[in-house]
Amino acid sequence: MDTALDTSAKTFIEVTEVWVPDGDRLKLAEGxxxxxxEFAAASRRESFAxxxxxxxxxxxxxxxxxxKGFDGSYFKRTEAAKEAGLTSAVAVPVFAGADLKAVLVVLCGDDDERTGAIEVWHEQDGLLMLDDGYYGAAKHFEWVSQHTHFPRGQGLPGAVWSSETPILMRDLGSGYRFIRADSAARAGLTTGLGLPIPVPGGTTFVLTLLSAKGTPIARRFEIWDARAARNGSVNEARLIDGICAREGALWDPDNAGNERVVKAWQGAIGRVLGTGVPLVEGGKPGLANGYDSMVALPIHLDGELSHVVAWYL
Incomplete structure (x- = not known):
């Protein structure tokens, strides 16, 4: 079987960064x-109060x-971003209780071909409403999303809200569980990843990443559960869902003997288990075979690390 990946297609996300607290400022940990x-160099010189x-x-x-636009905004690296062709960004804080562990930042470009979605949903009056999102060329899907809300348990955002766990959804354009299936099919969106974003104060936020084949957010998604598999003081996580453009399903609920488990500090996922901080790697050995970059994002519920979500390109 040919295991090579087509890495020539444009990706929806161009830059990913992890900023960590250092005293009273945020400093770049990795990107x-x-x-x-040139944008990387500008970022390494920067810090944020x-x-x-x-x-x-x-x-x-x-x-x-x-x-969704840098000109005239509070964004500090506007000129460097403009020269790099970056036009929009999403910042995701990672809190463990009231303690800020890091801020994950993703930056995107904009053209007539780049299609996908990064959405932030928040609870208001018992419903999840769109806080904001970036959709690239998927303008009709963006309009539909702005006019859609989700009760608890309904659709991808509502299911994440109800379960308080990350959820991976396939076949968005034909899946009956995905409320916006018709417009997703028109936009070419195929895979959706939804995850809770816990913050101090208890306000409900859900982040959704919707990927298209032509300009994918990722070619491989993984969800690791760090709650159930604990052995004394050694933290472990087991793979509970995953999908890969090359390998297909990464997880088989009917084959418990094929369970994949990692321990703290074992590989990239283990590093996130050990630190509780997001990880971004690109162009380094040790990633899943054939992939150039990865992002691993921890989710802390009630102050404890509960899941790690990873995506690869």
Whole structure:
């Protein structure tokens, strides 16, 4: 079987960064910039106080923040972003209780071909409403999303809200569980990942990443459960769902003997288990075979690490 991956297609996300607290500022821990070296250099020189820039705003407001245009905004790296062709960004704070562990920032470009969705949903009056989102060229899907709300348990955002767990949804354009299936099919969206974003104060936020084949957010998704598999003081996580463009399903609920388990500090997922901080890697050995980059995002519920969600390109 040919295991090579087509990495020539444009990706929906171009840059991913992890900013971590260092005293009273956020500093860059790691980032994957592809070939955007000048923007990478500008980022390495930067730091953010609470409330300053996009990472600082997510820290201060204790919520995910979508920024769909940099000109005239609070974004501090506007000129470098413009030269790199970056036009929008989403910042996702990672809290363990009241403790900020990191801010994950993803940056995207914009053209007539790039299609996908990064959405932030929040609870208001017993329903999940769209807080904001970036959709690239999927303008009709964006309009539909702006006019859609979800009760608890309904659709991908509502299912995440109800279960308080990450959920991976396949075949968005034909799946009866995906409420916006018709418009997703028109946009070419195929795979959806939804995850809870716990924040201090208890406001409900759900992040959804919707990927299209032509300009994918990821070619491989994994969900690891860190709650059930614990052995004394050694933290472990087991794979509970996953899908890969090359391998197909990564998890078989009918084959318990094929369970995949990692321990803290074992590989990339284990590093996230050990630190509780997001991980971004690109162009390094040790990733899943054939992949150039990965992001692993921890989810802390009630102050304890409960899941790790990973996506690969």
């Amino acid at each position: 994957n910039y592809g070939g955007l070296e 609470k409330g300053e820039g996009l990472p600082g705003k997510a820290w201060a407001e204790e919520r995910p923040v979508v920024l």
